[in-house]
Amino acid sequence: xxxxxxxxxxxxxxxxxxxxxxxxxxxxxxxxxxxxxxxxxxxxxxxxxxxxxxxxxxxxxxxxxxxxxxxxxxxxxxxxxxxxxxxxxxxxxxxxxxxxxxxxxxxxxxxxxxxxxxxxxxxxxxxxxxxxxxxxxxxxxxxxxxxxxxxxxxxxxxxxxxxxxxxxxxxxxxxxxxxxxxxxxxxxxxxxxxxxxxxx
DNA sequence: TGTTGGATCAACT
DNA sequence: GTTGATCCAACAC
Numbered sequence: 001x002x003x004x005x006x007x008x009x010x011x012x013x014x015x016x017x018x019x020x021x022x023x024x025x026x027x028x029x030x031x032x033x034x035x036x037x038x039x040x041x042x043x044x045x046x047x048x049x050x051x052x053x054x055x056x057x058x059x060x061x062x063x064x065x066x067x068x069x070x071x072x073x074x075x076x077x078x079x080x081x082x083x084x085x086x087x088x089x090x091x092x093x094x095x096x097x098x099x100x101x102x103x104x105x106x107x108x109x110x111x112x113x114x115x116x117x118x119x120x121x122x123x124x125x126x127x128x129x130x131x132x133x134x135x136x137x138x139x140x141x142x143x144x145x146x147x148x149x150x151x152x153x154x155x156x157x158x159x160x161x162x163x164x165x166x167x168x169x170x171x172x173x174x175x176x177x178x179x180x181x182x183x184x185x186x187x188x189x190x191x192x193x194x195x196x197x198x199x200x
Numbered sequence: 201t202g203t204t205g206g207a208t209c210a211a212c213t
Numbered sequence: 214g215t216t217g218a219t220c221c222a223a224c225a226c
Contacts, residue, residue: 057207079207082209083219084220089207
């Protein structure tokens with residue numbers, strides 16, 4: 001799949017978060033790690049919207065950790081969790097409205113051998129089927145928080161790929177706001193996260 | 201200054 | 214189905 005400089009514009013991210021989440025499926029995520037180019041196609045995402053969403057980090061108000069979510073859409077929000085993992089989010093909507101889309105799963109497209117190097121088990125097959133795993137594979141950490149997604153370090157592109165089916169469900173791994181059907185995924189991909197499959 | 205729990209994953213039983 | 218790994222932001226004191 002050839003894809004040259006077709007980055008999603010700022011306007012893409014400034015739309016309502018549920019629309020952005022839905023439209024992100026099938027888009028290509030690229031990260032430049034040194035001289036390496038790492039790319040994956042999005043297959044699973046979740047929306048976290050505003051102070052009224054109890055599962056959203058912004059529900060407690062603006063803090064040092066979540067402040068990028070309060071800013072303009074089209075930036076990365078990366079946070080550390082469970083002492084071991086990072087999670088990548090895409091900030092959405094206008095400045096002052098805190099919302100983001102969590103990237104939960106991608107299909108590796110480019111740089112797979114480099115992603116594999118980051119795991120101790122060299123035979124590991126599924127490297128990007130889960131939010132913590134894909135950050136590890138892409139070498140995304142706290143240093144990449146707040147990056148401009150219309151820039152050159154970390155960005156999303158439309159490569160003309162069309163997802164044939166999109167399904168919707170409850171979000172995974174949260175205790176509050178469980179009733180909202182704000183998770184979107186491609187049911188035909190094997191890179192949908194394991195917990196995501198189990199919890200149906 | 202101290203405590204607590206989390207948008208996870210892998211390795212167990 | 215359960216548990217351990219392992220950090221830091223948030224909040225209570």
